[in-house]
Amino acid sequence: MTQWSDQLNSDTATAWLKDQYQIPALLLLASYMLWTRIQGWSTFVSSGQVLFSGNDAWYHYRQVTYTVANFPQTMPFDPWTSFPTGTVSGQFGTLYDQLVATVALVLGAGSPTEQTIGLTLLFTPAVLGTLVIIPTYLLGRHFGGRLAGIGAVVVLALTPGAFLQRTMVGFSDHHAAETLFQAFGMLAVMLAVQTAEREKPVFEVIQAREFQAVKKPFVRSILAGIAVALYVSVWPPGVVIAFILAVFYGLHLTAEFIRNRSPEHVALQGIISSLVTALILLVPMSTLGLSSTDFSLLQPLLFVLVAVGLTILATLARFIESRSLPTKYYPGILGGGTIALALLVRVIAPTQFEYFVSQFYRIFGYDASASARTIGEAQPIPLDSVETFMLESYGLAFLAAVAGAVLLITKYLRAQDSRGSDVALLVWFALMTMATLTQVRFDYYLIIPVAVLTGVCIAWVSRKTGLQKLDNVRNISAYQVIIGVLIVSLLVGPFVSSIGASGVTLDSTTVAESNQPGEVTAWEDSLAWLQSNTPSEGTYGNPNATAMSYQATVSQTADYEYPSGAYGVVSWWDYGHFITTLGERIPVANPFQQGSTTAADFLLSSNETAANDFVTWDDEQAQYVMLDWKLTTPGSEKYTAPTAFTTDENLTSTDLVEPVYQSTNTSIQFAGYIKQQQHYDSLRVRLYQYYGSAVDTQPIVVDWETQQVQTSSGDITTIATTPSDGQFIKQFENMTAAEAYVQSDGTSQIGGVSGLPSDRIPALEHYRLVHASDSQYSVSTLTGISQGSWVKTFERVPGAEIDGRAPANSTVTASVQLSIPNQNSTFTYTQQAETGADGEFTMTLPYSTTGYENWGVDAGYTNVSVQATGPYSFSLTNTTNESTTAATTIDVPEAKVIGEDTTAINVTLSTD
Numbered sequence: 001m002t003q004w005s006d007q008l009n010s011d012t013a014t015a016w017l018k019d020q021y022q023i024p025a026l027l028l029l030a031s032y033m034l035w036t037r038i039q040g041w042s043t044f045v046s047s048g049q050v051l052f053s054g055n056d057a058w059y060h061y062r063q064v065t066y067t068v069a070n071f072p073q074t075m076p077f078d079p080w081t082s083f084p085t086g087t088v089s090g091q092f093g094t095l096y097d098q099l100v101a102t103v104a105l106v107l108g109a110g111s112p113t114e115q116t117i118g119l120t121l122l123f124t125p126a127v128l129g130t131l132v133i134i135p136t137y138l139l140g141r142h143f144g145g146r147l148a149g150i151g152a153v154v155v156l157a158l159t160p161g162a163f164l165q166r167t168m169v170g171f172s173d174h175h176a177a178e179t180l181f182q183a184f185g186m187l188a189v190m191l192a193v194q195t196a197e198r199e200k201p202v203f204e205v206i207q208a209r210e211f212q213a214v215k216k217p218f219v220r221s222i223l224a225g226i227a228v229a230l231y232v233s234v235w236p237p238g239v240v241i242a243f244i245l246a247v248f249y250g251l252h253l254t255a256e257f258i259r260n261r262s263p264e265h266v267a268l269q270g271i272i273s274s275l276v277t278a279l280i281l282l283v284p285m286s287t288l289g290l291s292s293t294d295f296s297l298l299q300p301l302l303f304v305l306v307a308v309g310l311t312i313l314a315t316l317a318r319f320i321e322s323r324s325l326p327t328k329y330y331p332g333i334l335g336g337g338t339i340a341l342a343l344l345v346r347v348i349a350p351t352q353f354e355y356f357v358s359q360f361y362r363i364f365g366y367d368a369s370a371s372a373r374t375i376g377e378a379q380p381i382p383l384d385s386v387e388t389f390m391l392e393s394y395g396l397a398f399l400a401a402v403a404g405a406v407l408l409i410t411k412y413l414r415a416q417d418s419r420g421s422d423v424a425l426l427v428w429f430a431l432m433t434m435a436t437l438t439q440v441r442f443d444y445y446l447i448i449p450v451a452v453l454t455g456v457c458i459a460w461v462s463r464k465t466g467l468q469k470l471d472n473v474r475n476i477s478a479y480q481v482i483i484g485v486l487i488v489s490l491l492v493g494p495f496v497s498s499i500g501a502s503g504v505t506l507d508s509t510t511v512a513e514s515n516q517p518g519e520v521t522a523w524e525d526s527l528a529w530l531q532s533n534t535p536s537e538g539t540y541g542n543p544n545a546t547a548m549s550y551q552a553t554v555s556q557t558a559d560y561e562y563p564s565g566a567y568g569v570v571s572w573w574d575y576g577h578f579i580t581t582l583g584e585r586i587p588v589a590n591p592f593q594q595g596s597t598t599a600a601d602f603l604l605s606s607n608e609t610a611a612n613d614f615v616t617w618d619d620e621q622a623q624y625v626m627l628d629w630k631l632t633t634p635g636s637e638k639y640t641a642p643t644a645f646t647t648d649e650n651l652t653s654t655d656l657v658e659p660v661y662q663s664t665n666t667s668i669q670f671a672g673y674i675k676q677q678q679h680y681d682s683l684r685v686r687l688y689q690y691y692g693s694a695v696d697t698q699p700i701v702v703d704w705e706t707q708q709v710q711t712s713s714g715d716i717t718t719i720a721t722t723p724s725d726g727q728f729i730k731q732f733e734n735m736t737a738a739e740a741y742v743q744s745d746g747t748s749q750i751g752g753v754s755g756l757p758s759d760r761i762p763a764l765e766h767y768r769l770v771h772a773s774d775s776q777y778s779v780s781t782l783t784g785i786s787q788g789s790w791v792k793t794f795e796r797v798p799g800a801e802i803d804g805r806a807p808a809n810s811t812v813t814a815s816v817q818l819s820i821p822n823q824n825s826t827f828t829y830t831q832q833a834e835t836g837a838d839g840e841f842t843m844t845l846p847y848s849t850t851g852y853e854n855w856g857v858d859a860g861y862t863n864v865s866v867q868a869t870g871p872y873s874f875s876l877t878n879t880t881n882e883s884t885t886a887a888t889t890i891d892v893p894e895a896k897v898i899g900e901d902t903t904a905i906n907v908t909l910s911t912d
Contacts, residue, residue, distance in 0.1 A: 022137070022146045029150075029157045030133050036512040037126035041169045044517050046524070050118025051517040055591040056092075057121070057172035058520075058577040060100070063093045065117055066551055067101035074098065076286075077556040079548070080537075081576060082594040083568030083586040084620040086560035090286060090294030091592075095233040096177045100124050121172045128176035129167025132156060132448070135183035139452045142190065143408070143425065144459030151491070152455035155447070158495040160507035161393030162443035168515045174235050175444055181231035183448045185241060186428055188227035189273065190421035192220040193252075196269035197418040203268065203314070221269045225276025232281055232299055237292045240363055242302040244431050245270070245424075246309060250334070252423040253313050255412075257320075257330045266420050267314035271307045278303040286556065290352065292359060312337075363442075364434045377441035386437065393443060395494025397454045404453030405429055407460050429453060458487060519628075520578060522775040526626065526791040527582035529771050530569070533856075533863035537586060538563040540623060543860040550584055565860070567623035570602055570615055572631055572638060579626065588615060588622050593645075600642035603631065604651065606681035608764050612796075625687060625767065625794040629777045632688045633786065634673040636779075642684075656682075660782070663707055663721040671722055672782030674702055674749070680757035683764075687794050689755050691818075692764035692846060693829045698756050699738040701730045703748040720747070729753065729783070753783045763831035765844035768897075770795045771865040772820045789823060795862055799844035800896035804874075804907035806887075808839045811877040812909060816847055816892075817869045826869065845872070851894035861898050876909050 044051045052058055059081075066075045074093030079086035104112045104120040112120070136156050140149030156163070166175035201214040228245075232238045249270050253263035278300040290298045313334070320329055346353040366380055381389050390398040405426055412422045429449035435442035495507050536547035545565045554560070568588040569579050576590025589595035598614055602622075605611035615622035630638035640653040657673040679685060686692060704720040711717055722728045732738040735750075742748050751758045772789035779786050806812050815830040833841040849868040856863040871889040887909040895901040 022150055025150050026133060026137060026153060029153050030130055033133065033157045034126060034130045036164070036508050037129055037167055038123065038169045039512055040515050041122065043515075044122055044170045045119075046517075046521070048115060049524075050115060050122050051170070051520055051524075052122065052172050053168075053170040053516065053518045053520075054173060055574055055577050056174075057170070058581045059089075059092050059591070060097060060172055060174070061118065061121055062577075062581050063097040064100045064104065064121055065114065067093070067097050068104055068112060068117055069551055070553065071101060071105060072098055073553075075553075077554045077560070079554055079560045079562065080550065080584075080586050081580045081590045082592070083566075083588050083622065084560075084562060084617045085558070086554070087590075087592065087594055088286065088294070088556050089592050090236045090284075090291070090296070091174070094174070094235065094284075095230065096174045096235070099177070123169055125167045125171050125173070125176040126169045128180050129163070132163075132167075132176075132180050132183060135180070135187045136448055136451055139183070139187050139190070139425075139448070140455035142187070142194075142421065143452060144456045147462055148452075148455035148459035150455070151458035152451040154491060155394070155397045155451040155454050158492065158506060158508055159394060159397075159447055159451075160495065160511045161447065162441065163447040164508050164511055166444045168512055170515060170517060175441075177234045178231070178238060179444050179448065181227075181234050182238065182241065182445060185224075185228040185231040186424065186448075188220075188224040189245065190424050192217070192224035192269050192273060193266055193420040193424065195220045196265045197420055200262075200265045201268050202262075202264055217265075217269060218272060221272035222276050224269075225273035226280065228273065228303075229277040229280035232277070233284060236295050236299060239292060239299045239302055240435075242274075242306055243360075244428060245274075246306050247431065248420075248424045248427040249306070249310055249313070251427065252420045253310075253317075254331050254334060255423070256418060256420075257317050258327050260327065261418060263317050264314045266418075267310040270310045274303040274307040274310070278307070290355060362438070364431060364438055366434070366438045378439045381437050381440055383437075389440075391494070394447075394450055396490050397494075398450055400457040400491070401429065401450040401453035404456035404460075407456060408453070425449060425452060454491070458491070461487060520582075522773065522777070522790040523575065523578050523628070524582065525775060526771060526773040526793055527578055529865070530579070530583040530585055530624070530626070530793065533771070533865070534585065534624065535565070535857055535860050535862070537567070537584075538565045539860055540565040540567050541860045543858060545860075562620055564619065567621065568615065569624045569626060570599055570622045571626040572599055572603070572628075572641065574638065575626065575628075585624070596645045597647060600645035601647055603627075603642050603682065603684040604646050604648065605683050606678065608683070608766065611683045612766065615796075621796070623796050624770075625796070626791060627684055627688045627794070628791045629688070629779070629786075629788065632685050633779060633781075634675065634679070651678075658720055660704055660720045660722060661707075668707075668709060668719075668721070674704070674720065674752045674782075676752070677758045680751075680761055686761060686764055687767055687769075688792055690761065691769045691827055691829060692767045692794075693827070694763035694831055695755070695757055695761040697735060697750055697758065697760055699732040699735050699750075700753075700756055701732065701738050701741055701748050701750055702752040703728060703730055703745065706747055754781070754786075763829070764846065765799050765831070766796055766846055767794045768797060768829075768846040768864075769793070769818070769820075769866045770862055772823055774822050789820075795864075797846050797897050798899035798902075799846045800848065800892045801902070801904040802841075802843035802845060802907055803904040804833075804841045804843070804909065805839050806835045806841060806876055806909035807878070807911055808835055808837050809878070810835045810839075810909075812841050812843075813875045813877065814843055814845060814872050814890075815875075816849060816872045818847060818866050819869050820866055822865070845892055846897060847892070848894040848897040849891045855894045855898055855900065861894075864894070874907055874909055876911065 052061065063075055067073065074097055077086060077088045081087055100121050104117045107120060108116045133153050133156065136152050137149040140152030163179065165171065166173065196217045199214065199217045201217045205214050228241060231241060249266070253267060256263045256266070281299040281303065284295040285297065285300065287294055287296045289296050292298060316330065316333060320327065408422045408426055412419050432442060432446040432449055436446045496505070535543065538548040539545045542565045545563065548563065548566060566586065569583070569585045570588050571579060573589035573591055573593055573596040576587035579585050579587040580590070587595070589599035602611050602614045605614065630636035633639060634657040643651055643653055655676060656679040657675050660671050660674050661668050662671040703723055705723050706718050707721050708716055708718050730741070732741065738750055742750055749758055769792060771793040773791040775790040776787060777790045802814070804812060812833045812835065813830060815828050817826050817828050819826050829847050831843055831845065833843050835841045847868060849871050852864050852867055855861045871891045873889050874887050876887055888907070890905060890907055892905065893901065896905065
């Protein structure tokens with residue numbers, strides 16, 4: 001009895017596994033996907049603070065926190081970024097943030113802590129990325145059966161490309177949600193199209209109100225419209241799906257009519273779906289303008305236009321049929337009409353025409369502006385790197401997908417019935433490939449059609465070789481074994497990172513193991529200092545004023561009216577969300593690229609007065625500047641970025657630095673950069689490297705040779721190379737000798753390495769270092785290792801006024817030594833002034849020497865971390881004989897530097 005029972009259970013399990021093998025396969029793949037995405041999550045929690053990777057995840061954290069407190073409302077306007085106007089960003093505070101807030105509320109029993117909210121957002125991309133298995137499998141099954149679905153999911157699970165990177169724990173941007181909802185949207189449209197082609201609804205049924213006859217296609221069309229609307233509600237620029245659908249409908253309906261099939265059935269489905277999407281997208285609309293990045297009139301308008309276009313397609317088909325005209329007239333009339341309409345729009349609405357053309361090129365046209373190229377995810381893939389990129393991201397799956405596309409095209413052309421979903425998948429694949437080549441970020445969309453088409457290819461091979469029809473493993477032939485091994489090897493093999501004693505390691509596992517929060521960890525202590533040691537927004541200079549509320553609900557406005565004690569913080573736009581969320585201060589520039597031109601002009605300015613004007617708006621101004629080493633170090637990814645945003649259109653990276661190479665008989669290798677004077681003159685370098693101090697030239701010369709080389713394009717260009725004698729840097733006894741060498745040599749300059757400028761740099765009068773981060777950087781340069789604080793924070797101050805008298809025609813030098821406590825180091829700030837014939841001179845000094853304890857945050861000012869070790873020393877240099885005489889020391893109170901005491905300090909210097 002027991003043996004019979006065991007046999008029965010075994011047979012039942014075998015039968016179940018044969019019928020439902022996809023279930024354990026999908027569970028295994030889902031488990032692997034989730035595991036790879038969440039491993040190492042603990043590195044994202046530091047002393048109770050949840051960290052995220054990238055920039056935008058931090059602003060989602062702000063939006064989710066607000067939505068939790070004001071559920072289900074999202075933030076209508078944010079005065080805590082884009083100083084001095086504030087902003088609203090439709091890409092944030094979307095359905096994505098509402099979903100995360102909902103989960104956080106559930107996990108927190110209605111009152112989640114900040115850590116609960118942070119952890120929920122932390123794991124969201126990993127969970128959503130794993131859930132993408134569902135639409136991917138369903139799409140694969142739709143086109144090629146269960147085996148195709150599983151094959152598609154295998155590609156999805158193993159790819160080490162953008163999809164994995166954007167769905168790992170910590171990368172809590174909206175990308176994972178975009179992929180999931182777009183996949184469901186396209187799946188819903190394809191199923192609705194399939195139903196319409198099977199049920200064949202027509203307009204007369206609607207006119208006759210026979211709704212029961214068209215219930216199924218109508219319901220599926222409505223569901224498709226809802227699914228597409230949900231996708232756009234997650235990410236407003238996702239309205240690009242309207243273009244994808246428009247191309248699909250146009251191609252498929254034209255092909256249908258040419259083959260003597262009515263396009264009306266699918267047209268009706270598209271009209272219903274598009275109108276449903278348009279109606280839903282009216283709900284979050286916040287502006288009547290045309291904006292792809294905000295919830296605007298653009299989103300519902302485009303879907304209405306799709307519905308109108310489909311109505312025209314169906315009407316035109318009936319018109320041609322009623323006139324018994326040849327079917328070939330259909331594409332001709334459509335093409336001609338489309339061109340005529342485009343020309344008409346260009347004439348009567350040129351601004352709108354240019355807008356849509358520019359948006360097309362930006363997404364599909366392999367075109368990127370200089371500013372877009374500073375954004376890693378918005379960069380195009382170089383054409384000579386496409387093969388490498390596709391191989392690294394997809395292995396051989398992309399080639400299999402192309403083969404799958406060819407199979408679908410062949411099947412579509414030969415089919416006796418309508419197969420609109422085939423065209424939808426092909427259009428999706430083609431346009432997402434174009435989009436990925438134009439902006440590498442869209443690779444996380446491309447993975448779905450690539451995976452599905454790969455599944456189609458696998459299913460076709462399996463059918464042709466009989467693998468799919470095997471009832472028993474005992475019946476398999478050697479030929480089929482070889483085919484099966486080849487399929488697995490070709491599909492999985494390219495994704496294998498290594499094979500060793502510990503087993504097989506996949507690329508996706510290796511990539512996931514390196515997942516870290518990134519540079520926010522280097523900024524963390526500076527942002528914590530900023531929050532605790534600078535006055536709350538709204539209280540600068542007035543500690544009794546009411547501080548701005550961090551989570552207040554503010555109505556949308558074009559220019560927010562800030563209280564008098566509010567101020568901005570200048571940094572590069574990458575760090576804006578860090579400053580908002582971790583520093584709880586208001587950045588001038590942010591990752592929306594708002595304020596990026598202002599920041600660029602400020603950082604690149606060589607004139608302090610002009611720089612101040614860039615960050616002053618009537619009674620509002622930026623009060624602090626935060627710089628990291630990347631902004632001032634040639635070769636880093638941030639160094640040249642400001643040149644793409646500055647209003648100085650003539651400024652390029654070659655005005656700042658010149659690359660130098662090391663040439664041998666066999667190769668030419670990059671060695672480093674020679675820095676031009678404009679590099680040293682920029683405010684970013686004068687602040688970060690010199691702390692605002694004056695810098696004199698040194699008798700040190702950088703010497704190079706020139707060499708003509710042929711570029712990869714075949715052009716001949718001249719490059720700088722290190723000298724053959726190895727003496728790249730030459731030191732002279734004095735400046736006269738150095739200048740004489742440079743004048744006679746022709747390929748050399750004074751300074752240009754380390755902190756050595758070619759010309760003297762004057763001191764800054766209104767900026768002082770107030771904090772340097774504990775976190776350090778270290779980078780190789782031409783002259784060795786450069787290292788120091790990762791982030792340095794400066795304060796803008798009125799400065800203490802010095803009125804002085806000294807002998808005529810003398811140079812007065814004021815210098816003070818300051819200590820950076822957490823670095824156990826000091827530096828000297830120096831400023832010089834020339835006396836005229838009357839012997840008078842003035843200075844404005846940004847560093848104080850006493851009174852720090854009286855003017856901290858409690859008084860509405862800064863708890864200055866960097867303090868003087870003693871008083872200023874004033875000395876005289878006679879311009880006639882260059883003799884120097886020490887004269888006197890003076891203390892400069894903090895009250896005078898911050899403007900609380902505006903009386904000048906009198907200094908008299910005498911040689912007597």
